[in-house]
Amino acid sequence: MRVLLIILVVCLSGAVAQAAPLRLTIADAIGRAVEKNLDLGIERYNPAQQEAEYQKSRGVYDPTLTFQLEYNDTTSYAAYLASSRYWDRTTQLNAAVSQLLPSGATASVGFENAYNTAGQASSMSGLANYWQSNLGITLNQPLLKNFGREPTELTIDTARLAKEVSLEQLQAKLISTVAQVRDEYYKLYSLREALEVRRISLELARRILSETQARVKAGVLPAMEVLNAEFGVAGREKDLIDAERAVRDQVDVLVRLLQLDPGSEPEIVDMPGKARYVVTEAQEIKRALANRPELRSLKSNLSLLELQTRVAENKTLPDLLLSASAATTGLGNTYPKDMDRLSSGNYPAWGVGLALSYPLGNRAAENEYRKNRLKVEQAALQLRNQEEQINTEVRAAVRAVEANYKQLEVTDRGRAFAEERLRAWVRKAEVGLATTKDVLDVENDLATAKDNQIKALVAYAGAITQLWKATGQILEKEQISLKVPDPDLLYKRLP
Numbered sequence: 449m450r451v452l453l454i455i456l457v458v459c460l461s462g463a464v465a466q467a468a469p470l471r472l473t474i475a476d477a478i479g480r481a482v483e484k485n486l487d488l489g490i491e492r493y494n495p496a497q498q499e500a501e502y503q504k505s506r507g508v509y510d511p512t513l514t515f516q517l518e519y520n521d522t523t524s525y526a527a528y529l530a531s532s533r534y535w536d537r538t539t540q541l542n543a544a545v546s547q548l549l550p551s552g553a554t555a556s557v558g559f560e561n562a563y564n565t566a567g568q569a570s571s572m573s574g575l576a577n578y579w580q581s582n583l584g585i586t587l588n589q590p591l592l593k594n595f596g597r598e599p600t601e602l603t604i605d606t607a608r609l610a611k612e613v614s615l616e617q618l619q620a621k622l623i624s625t626v627a628q629v630r631d632e633y634y635k636l637y638s639l640r641e642a643l644e645v646r647r648i649s650l651e652l653a654r655r656i657l658s659e660t661q662a663r664v665k666a667g668v669l670p671a672m673e674v675l676n677a678e679f680g681v682a683g684r685e686k687d688l689i690d691a692e693r694a695v696r697d698q699v700d701v702l703v704r705l706l707q708l709d710p711g712s713e714p715e716i717v718d719m720p721g722k723a724r725y726v727v728t729e730a731q732e733i734k735r736a737l738a739n740r741p742e743l744r745s746l747k748s749n750l751s752l753l754e755l756q757t758r759v760a761e762n763k764t765l766p767d768l769l770l771s772a773s774a775a776t777t778g779l780g781n782t783y784p785k786d787m788d789r790l791s792s793g794n795y796p797a798w799g800v801g802l803a804l805s806y807p808l809g810n811r812a813a814e815n816e817y818r819k820n821r822l823k824v825e826q827a828a829l830q831l832r833n834q835e836e837q838i839n840t841e842v843r844a845a846v847r848a849v850e851a852n853y854k855q856l857e858v859t860d861r862g863r864a865f866a867e868e869r870l871r872a873w874v875r876k877a878e879v880g881l882a883t884t885k886d887v888l889d890v891e892n893d894l895a896t897a898k899d900n901q902i903k904a905l906v907a908y909a910g911a912i913t914q915l916w917k918a919t920g921q922i923l924e925k926e927q928i929s930l931k932v933p934d935p936d937l938l939y940k941r942l943p
Contacts, residue, residue, distance in 0.1 A: 518538075563579055587771070588770070605755055660677040738920075763816065766805070845917075859900045
């Protein structure tokens with residue numbers, strides 16, 4: 449039984465880390481995921497697109513420059529003329545600049561030039577061929593409906609708030625990705641540790657088989673003990689194959705998550721910690737309500753709906769439009785004379801007016817306003833529901849941390865008991881009070897206890913990760929920050 453004692457020492461020695469070409473700390477893994485992860489990279493395009501939408505919406509304040517070139521030739525009949533036919537030819541070249549103002553008004557400055565050629569002298573100008581010009585400014589200002597900055601800049605504010613929501617969604621995706629990296633990183637650690645446990649277990653089974661064959665050959669044990677030992681080896685070989693497959697699958701998950709080179713073999717450097725993480729439920733809930741991007745996103749959406757409701761209320765008002773214009777005019781048989789009269793200011797023209805319109809019943813505007821009020825109430829309920837859901841998540845996460853910390857102690861004691869139990873059965877086997885199957889069964893219990901210890905350690909780390917995720921502080925804990933210019937670079941890099 450000396451061989452069994454040697455095997456026992458090997459079995460209790462613990463897992464041996466296998467060297468790998470790529471050493472990864474948890475910080476390295478998170479940093480690489482933040483930089484290279486494809487899902488996160490895809491999400492970064494949404495704020496960039498919203499930035500483009502925001503800049504597009506600001507185009508309502510871009511001035512509009514208009515040029516007009518027009519020629520008209522008219523031949524008509526007039527009973528009062530000696531000749532029954534007369535003609536009139538007009539060539540126009542006009543230019544104007546219009547600008548939307550924050551009050552909702554539209555202001556424009558225009559310069560009009562016309563050259564007229566008629567079959568006879570005009571009754572107004574006394575000239576048959578003459579230039580006529582006009583330089584003036586016009587202003588159209590809504591006084592009720594569409595008055596003010598909010599109706600004017602609704603598309604701008606909508607795009608701005610939409611970008612804020614998009615940034616919060618990117619923040620949420622970043623939090624989710626960092627939490628996933630921590631979970632997958634420690635999962636690979638646990639699977640490799642479990643794989644090493646399976647290797648040691650198989651090595652023990654093979655040595656027991658060798659010793660059993662020798663003892664059967666010597667006539668100490670019956671032949672059926674060899675079958676028991678062979679069955680134990682076969683079962684452990686299958687367990688080893690399953691463990692190796694699980695490790696390879698998890699390596700693929702981590703390689704894709706971190707966008708490592710194909711064929712990379714990441715080595716887990718950081719082990720999950722066993723130190724107690726002290727938490728206070730009330731404090732963690734307070735952190736969550738301040739940090740969760742989902743809440744900020746819903747608040748931005750609520751602000752947008754409140755803005756749209758105010759604008760919809762404005763749309764229910766009558767449309768009262770103030771129009772005002774002022775100009776100086778010129779007239780002459782030559783263009784210089786026309787310009788002299790225009791610049792003299794002796795021939796002003798101005799006007800002012802009001803136009804009122806209101807749809808009878810106004811059901812379209814009033815029901816749009818009602819619909820927006822309902823949306824605001826719905827969004828307020830969604831915000832409240834999210835707050836309560838976050839409270840529930842945080843409380844559950846706090847309890848999970850405490851429960852998984854207690855489980856560490858349970859699994860530590862379970863492994864210690866399994867190790868001592870195996871020693872006892874080995875001693876029994878030495879004096880013939882235990883069969884080969886008994887020793888293999890007890891050793892299998894020890895392997896299970898080791899697995900439980902590893903799983904408990906990783907589950908505790910996962911519970912802390914979920915708590916950090918639930919409170920929205922995982923980026924702060926991992927020293928990751930999302931800067932607003934980061935997604936804007938995607939927008940700015942395009943010509």
